[in-house]
Every structure is written in structure tokens, then in C-alpha cells.
Amino acid sequence: MIRARAVIDRAAIAHNLMRVRAMAPHARVYAAVKADGYGHGATTVAHALAEADGFAVSSLDEALQLRWAGIDKPIAMLSQQLDATVCEQAGEYAFEPVIFHASQLDALEHYIGPALKVWVKIDSGMHRLGFAPAYLDEVQARLEALERVEIVGWLTHLACADEPSRPETPAQLAVFAEATANHRGLRSIANSAAVLAWPDAHADIVRPGIMLYGSSPMCDRDAASYDLKPAMHLSAPLIARNHIAAGETIGYGATWRTPEAMDIGVIGIGYGDGYPRHAPSGTPVLIDGVRVPLVGRVSMDMITVDLRNAPNAAVGDRATLWGGGLDVDEVARHADTIAYELFCRLTPRVRFEVV
Ligand SMILES: Cc1ncc(COP(=O)(O)O)c(C=O)c1O
Structure with missing residues (x-):
């Protein structure tokens, strides 16, 4: 947990x-x-x-x-x-x-x-x-x-x-x-x-x-083309999976609207952990190796994602925010910043483990 x-x-x-x-x-x-x-x-x-x-x-x-x-x-x-x-x-x-x-x-x-x-x-x-x-x-x-x-x-x-x-x-x-x-x-x-x-x-x-x-x-050029390996794998759990009707809006400011009836995932990470608040809809997140784009605004403790590509994603599954198959530089580009800043801005709320 x-x-x-x-x-x-x-x-x-x-x-x-x-x-x-x-x-x-x-x-x-x-x-x-x-x-x-x-x-x-x-x-x-x-x-x-x-x-x-x-x-x-x-x-x-x-x-x-x-x-x-x-x-x-x-x-x-x-x-x-x-x-x-x-x-x-x-x-x-x-x-x-x-x-x-x-x-x-x-x-x-x-x-x-x-x-x-x-x-x-x-x-x-x-x-x-x-x-x-x-x-x-x-x-x-x-x-x-x-x-x-x-x-x-x-x-x-x-x-x-x-x-x-x-x-x-x-x-x-x-x-x-x-x-x-x-x-x-x-x-x-x-x-x-x-x-x-x-x-x-x-x-x-x-x-x-x-x-x-x-x-x-x-x-x-990306990191893989230089055979560089990600040193940090940032992950967080899927804490809810909700079925939302077509035409409904998601999250603060109601900035994203469901184009059809669909499942929205809620992941337990937000700007209170250092995930960039200005990451826009479309920023990639990974669940079980499948890309589930961020939709709506980043909150302090949560982000919401489009689960249409991940029918089997279940509450408790861990999502990758960067590292582990998702290039941090790609996330940084979406959030209009650089990996340096993403790394440095993680807050003490994130649990660090060394392997
Ligand atoms: C003087 C100096 N040397 C080396 C570095 C390392 O740079 P980089 O992380 O881009 O390799 C920095 C980083 O800002 C620096 O200020």
C-alpha cells in the first residue's frame, strides 16, 4: 500500500x-x-x-x-x-x-x-x-x-x-x-x-x-540511443477505477471531457509529491506496460488517466510515472520542463528505495 x-x-x-x-x-x-x-x-x-x-x-x-x-x-x-x-x-x-x-x-x-x-x-x-x-x-x-x-x-x-x-x-x-x-x-x-x-x-x-x-x-537523441539506463523508477498505485458517462468533465477546472462512456483511473501521486502540476492532458503514464494518458489537471495527491487502453488495470496496480519503460525526458517534454527539474522536485512524501 x-x-x-x-x-x-x-x-x-x-x-x-x-x-x-x-x-x-x-x-x-x-x-x-x-x-x-x-x-x-x-x-x-x-x-x-x-x-x-x-x-x-x-x-x-x-x-x-x-x-x-x-x-x-x-x-x-x-x-x-x-x-x-x-x-x-x-x-x-x-x-x-x-x-x-x-x-x-x-x-x-x-x-x-x-x-x-x-x-x-x-x-x-x-x-x-x-x-x-x-x-x-x-x-x-x-x-x-x-x-x-x-x-x-x-x-x-x-x-x-x-x-x-x-x-x-x-x-x-x-x-x-x-x-x-x-x-x-x-x-x-x-x-x-x-x-x-x-x-x-x-x-x-x-x-x-x-x-x-x-x-x-x-x-x-534519447537516452536509450546512448545506452543510458534510468536510475530512478517513479511509481504510484491506481487507487480508483471509475466508469464515467460520455460528455462529463474530469477534475479541477473541468478541463477535460470524456468523448464517450469510459473508465477513468485515479493514481495516488500529485504535485504534493513533486509530479509537475503543469503536466497537460496527454502526458504519458504506464500501467502494466500500456500507455494511459493523463487527463484533466494534476491535483495535490492524485492524477487522473484515460484507461481505455488498459481494460485489465485494477485498483492496487502500480503505475509508472517515469523510468521502468517510460523515458523521463518524454514526460519532461510534455510538462515543458527538463528531467533535471522533475528529479529535483520530488518531495519528502515520496518513499525512496535503493536496489
Ligand atoms: C559547472 C557545472 N558542471 C557540470 C554540471 C553537470 O551538468 P549536466 O548535468 O548537464 O551533465 C553542471 C550542472 O549544472 C554544472 O553547473
């Missing part, structure tokens, strides 16, 4: 890491496990990725969570501001902060703890985080003047790697290559999309996230 349940498949996550290795055979892999392992559970994912060379998180809190769970690999903090306490903890736990703003240099100049390895982020054109190439010499000089700080390498992030024909990616790669040409250290550019579609961006260390969870970031 479990309501919404997310089963996390460690073998799938490990398999997807092998796919990263196959696609980028010469690079080391820092697995992106920020935002609680993209909603899958950061420590579960990190343990499943025991073969990764390191991890990438957003913040100090996320880095601490991994260390305290026994993860002893390098952990880069991608977007953590620095102050005296953060620097101290980064030194104590051997985290690798990414330096993306002058305010962080000020904090490092007052740091007196154990040796600290840092990455320097270059803004190669995305204009979110990082130093403009013109400032790199100055940044390097300030960091090299610090006895306790060592530059591990240089990184950048790509704005449009998920769209293979966009000219921005080669332009960013050129800016990064020129900016780092005279600097020693490792180079890291690639997110999942660049692992899959831009071999020139593989460099020394790749930082894939979403592909490890079995979703394709590419606009033109």
Missing part, C-alpha cells in the same frame, strides 16, 4: 558511469552529484559511483554530506562563496573550491589552514560564473602568491552543448583554449552534453551529471 515510490537503481548509475568512460576514454570523471544527487540521494549515488575519480557539488554543505558518508575522493565545490569558515572547512576536509569571483580571492588571502587545492573558473561566454580571460594573469598571480593555495586547474561551463549545431560551443572552446594556453594545470569543460556530443571538450576531467541518472541532455 505504498503511495508514490522512487526506486533508485545503483547498477544503472554504475552502468551510466561506464558509458561516460566509453565516450570520454582519456578523461578523468568528476561526477556531478549536487542537489542531492539530482534528487536521487547524494550519498546513494556517490557510493554507486565508487569508480568515479571525484565528485562535483554546489556547496560546502553538500561536500560535507559526502565526506561524512565516507566518500574520500576529491570533491569540487562549484558555486560556493568563500569566507574564513568555509576556507577552514575546505582545508580540513580537502575540498576543492572553484574560484569564480574576486571576493573569493580576498577570503583566500586571509586563509591560514592546511594546503588548499582550488580550481579557477573562466567565463568563456556563458556569462554566469567565472573570470573574463583578460583577468586570468592577475588571478593566477594573486593565487600563486599564497603559500597555502595550489591551483589544480582551470574550468569553464558551456551554455549550448545540448544543441549540436549551435556555434556558441566552438566559440567557447576557442576562448577557453586561448585563455589557458599559457597556464599550467588540469582543464575541465564538459558536462554530459559535451561528453556525448563534443569530444573536443573532453580535456582532462569531465563533469557529467544528468547522463549518470539515465537522462539524455541532447535535444536530438
Whole structure:
């Protein structure tokens, strides 16, 4: 009688890491496990990725969570501001902060703890985080003047790697290559999309996230075509099967009308569990391997589906919302979002199980 349940498949996550290795055979892999392992559970994912060379998180809190769970690999903090306490903890736990703003240099100049390895982020054109190439010499000089700080390498992030024909990616790669040409250290550019579609961006260390969870970031290819396996199977029970007359409306706002007398299923998951409220009628749901399209509005605790294709579906059967035969990217497209958001928005009401 479990309501919404997310089963996390460690073998799938490990398999997807092998796919990263196959696609980028010469690079080391820092697995992106920020935002609680993209909603899958950061420590579960990190343990499943025991073969990764390191991890990438957003913040100090996320880095601490991994260390305290026994993860002893390098952990880069991608977007953590620095102050005296953060620097101290980064030194104590051997985290690798990414330096993306002058305010962080000020904090490092007052740091007196154990040796600290840092990455320097270059803004190669995305204009979110990082130093403009013109400032790199100055940044390097300030960091090299610090006895306790060592530059591990240089990184950048790509704005449009998920769209293979966009000219921005080669332009960013050129800016990064020129900016780092005279600097020693490792180079890291690639997110999942660049692992899959831009071999020139593989460099020394790749930082894939979403592909490890079995979703394709590419606009033109699905996850199965890259042999990626879904890491999360989200399911919920059919809690009612009702026969409704022709011409009746279903759910809040009466937005969907039965074209004929038909059975409507009610499934025990809604936006209170993180299922996207704006998923429209037609969004696929799976029962016993059969597609039963969502009809009407998503409620807090329930969704309603068209059971005309599933005459045998019975109360108590479990429906798949994504994973397990239903590509999360297809659901995301219907809901006008991305798999990243679907994963991250699941609420604590969902029961997580690890297999
Ligand atoms: C700096 C950085 N590197 C790597 C990643 C991983 O990206 P993806 O999940 O698209 O592979 C992210 C994710 O947003 C990121 O911000």
C-alpha cells in the first residue's frame, strides 16, 4: 500500500558511469552529484559511483554530506562563496573550491589552514560564473602568491552543448583554449552534453551529471540511443477505477471531457509529491506496460488517466510515472520542463528505495 515510490537503481548509475568512460576514454570523471544527487540521494549515488575519480557539488554543505558518508575522493565545490569558515572547512576536509569571483580571492588571502587545492573558473561566454580571460594573469598571480593555495586547474561551463549545431560551443572552446594556453594545470569543460556530443571538450576531467541518472541532455537523441539506463523508477498505485458517462468533465477546472462512456483511473501521486502540476492532458503514464494518458489537471495527491487502453488495470496496480519503460525526458517534454527539474522536485512524501 505504498503511495508514490522512487526506486533508485545503483547498477544503472554504475552502468551510466561506464558509458561516460566509453565516450570520454582519456578523461578523468568528476561526477556531478549536487542537489542531492539530482534528487536521487547524494550519498546513494556517490557510493554507486565508487569508480568515479571525484565528485562535483554546489556547496560546502553538500561536500560535507559526502565526506561524512565516507566518500574520500576529491570533491569540487562549484558555486560556493568563500569566507574564513568555509576556507577552514575546505582545508580540513580537502575540498576543492572553484574560484569564480574576486571576493573569493580576498577570503583566500586571509586563509591560514592546511594546503588548499582550488580550481579557477573562466567565463568563456556563458556569462554566469567565472573570470573574463583578460583577468586570468592577475588571478593566477594573486593565487600563486599564497603559500597555502595550489591551483589544480582551470574550468569553464558551456551554455549550448545540448544543441549540436549551435556555434556558441566552438566559440567557447576557442576562448577557453586561448585563455589557458599559457597556464599550467588540469582543464575541465564538459558536462554530459559535451561528453556525448563534443569530444573536443573532453580535456582532462569531465563533469557529467544528468547522463549518470539515465537522462539524455541532447535535444536530438534519447537516452536509450546512448545506452543510458534510468536510475530512478517513479511509481504510484491506481487507487480508483471509475466508469464515467460520455460528455462529463474530469477534475479541477473541468478541463477535460470524456468523448464517450469510459473508465477513468485515479493514481495516488500529485504535485504534493513533486509530479509537475503543469503536466497537460496527454502526458504519458504506464500501467502494466500500456500507455494511459493523463487527463484533466494534476491535483495535490492524485492524477487522473484515460484507461481505455488498459481494460485489465485494477485498483492496487502500480503505475509508472517515469523510468521502468517510460523515458523521463518524454514526460519532461510534455510538462515543458527538463528531467533535471522533475528529479529535483520530488518531495519528502515520496518513499525512496535503493536496489
Ligand atoms: C559547472 C557545472 N558542471 C557540470 C554540471 C553537470 O551538468 P549536466 O548535468 O548537464 O551533465 C553542471 C550542472 O549544472 C554544472 O553547473
